[in-house]
Amino acid sequence: MKALRIHGHGDPSVLRLDDLPDPEPAPGQVLVRVLGVSINHLDLWVRRGMPGFKVEFPRILGCDGTGEVVAVGEGVTAFHPGQKVVLEPGYSSGRSEFDLEGLDHLAEDYAIRGEHGDGFDRELVAIEQRYLCPLPDGLDPVRAAAVPLAFLTAWGMIERAQLERGETVLVIAGSSGVGSAAIQIASHLGARVLATAGSDAKRQLALDLGAESVIDHHDPDWPREVKRLTDGDGADVVVEHVGPATWSGSMRSLARLGRLVTCGGTTGAKVEITLPHLFIKNQTILGSTMGPASALPQIFDRVARGIYQPVLDAAVPMSEARAAHERLESGGVVGKIVLLPGS
Template identity: 55%
Template sequence: MVRGTDSSGTMRAVHVIEHGGPGVLRMVELPVPEPAAGEVRVKVAAISLNHLDIWVRRGMPGVEIPMPHIPGCDGTGTIDALGEGVGPEVTVGMRVLIEPGFTTADGPEVQAGMDHLAPDYGIRGEHAPGLAAEYVCLPEQYVTPLPEGLDLIDTAAVPLVFLTAWGMLHTRAKIQAGETVLVLGAASGVGSAGIQIAKAHGCRVITTAGSPEKRALGVELGAHDALDHRDDAWPKELKALTGGQGADVVFEHIGPATWDGAMRSLRRGGRLVTCGGTTGPKVSITLPHLFMKNQSVLGSTMGPRSAFVDILQGMANGLFRPVVHSVLPIERIADAHQMLEGREVVGKLVLTF
């Protein structure tokens, strides 16, 4: 038996009807879903846009997405109905963050607290229908209660980028207090999260951005210095700032546009960690530089869902904050895609119902 609000009627949702430009996004009316046993239904307050949404809409080689498809991997909302068997700690009216990742089996990675490494790990909005709908149903373990004082709208900008940055810095690079961390792209969602996480761990943070305004944001978020990565001399400037040593950790997610400079900025024995490439998928590595300097290049995807407790508590304590460029109604999702593709965005775009 479902407990909570009556679900009769329809809801607004976004459909990607085929791969292509922003024009393939459609607002549609769908039946309100019913939670199955062990599931909760969330009335979605807001979602935020990520580069993943762009890639899903355009189409990715080797990734088949059934159409029509509901996009969106980040979201917040209020639980409004409970399926049979949901635990007593989850209640109607609870304000929650909706976790972007999920698994379908309780394998060894899940049991070890490293669910994002499970072979069946998926991301909502890519491997399953996403959160761009007024109501969504999902297993109860994939909602995290919001601490008092956190806003549903701003918090919608948190899940994917903060979890990704946490996984890059803590899980893969294993940053240590006192290390120098170079964060590429201060004004991006994942870059702005990376600055704050490294700073909170006691690291010296140096960041890069392509405009004075974006570099100022990086410093405001906690970076000690901010460099212009459109200036070819920026790796030399970083070396000068570190006494000729370079960075202990380089936080890379841009790809070809910054890769060579990122590798030149890495100190002997340093670690470069990357979660993607917004400027393209292919880069080159000069192998003698890599092995002669005992450097490491680490790939990273998402992060352990257990990190959400620390991330949200850090927000509640004022240690972390999402950077929200603007808040738009869901009906303007095509405009939001165009803004993100046009590099007009500082931080995250949030869309509300």
């Protein structure tokens, strides 16, 4: 089989399509032919290298995707050959208190495919059945490959912020994978959704997904527009995942008693906080990593019913992964790029 691997850190030129032996399913495992794998910013960080995080090489990238069952190992009864499935991005021992409560993403040993271990940028994968969930009938597996990591991350952020019906939420970079998912999740909860985006096409997408108003975050005065739209109050919740490029504006847009929730920073790891603004306004900054795998069936049920819409920028052969990484790094992607193994 072909697999997309890196043998060292660097620019997209370090991506290599390697020939590997076809895997065989062990007892309790399912052999899946991968039909689509989304590219996430996490793939870029792993490829480039992250300070303080050691990657064992070679590493197969790819955090999440969809596939079709080819064969099942001994003891597997939940899946059968020909069945379409979702490949879950996270994994853990399954034995912690959080695992048993259905909150696997909070377990100390929680890890993400393609980051802490080999991922799904490959033609075949043998995987424990507990890391699969059925793909609802009728869903296009390529479009569905854009869902798992982005929607789980946004789901976890909205839950972490305890967003309530009627509150105002500001979603930064609303046309991104996480941003587009957050708009839809918050809108379905009954919140008033504002968003930011950097181009006319991206702003229109955010509006189409349910945002009431969308602001150009390249305008240095964009936080003032958030205040104008909220009668001077600001947003009750800010969904922030860009980091240094938008952080100051996000904090300026946050209401008194507001909650800013962040899952990372695509523009860097360090930000500044003006402490008097934080404590005088009784604001809260929350960290969030992924979301519980137990939410995936509910997420995909809503996708199947048309409540959530995966945003697919492009589906490209895995052989074109270098160009796809370059596009995502350039900021020109609207939604998600999905790689197609076997092409």
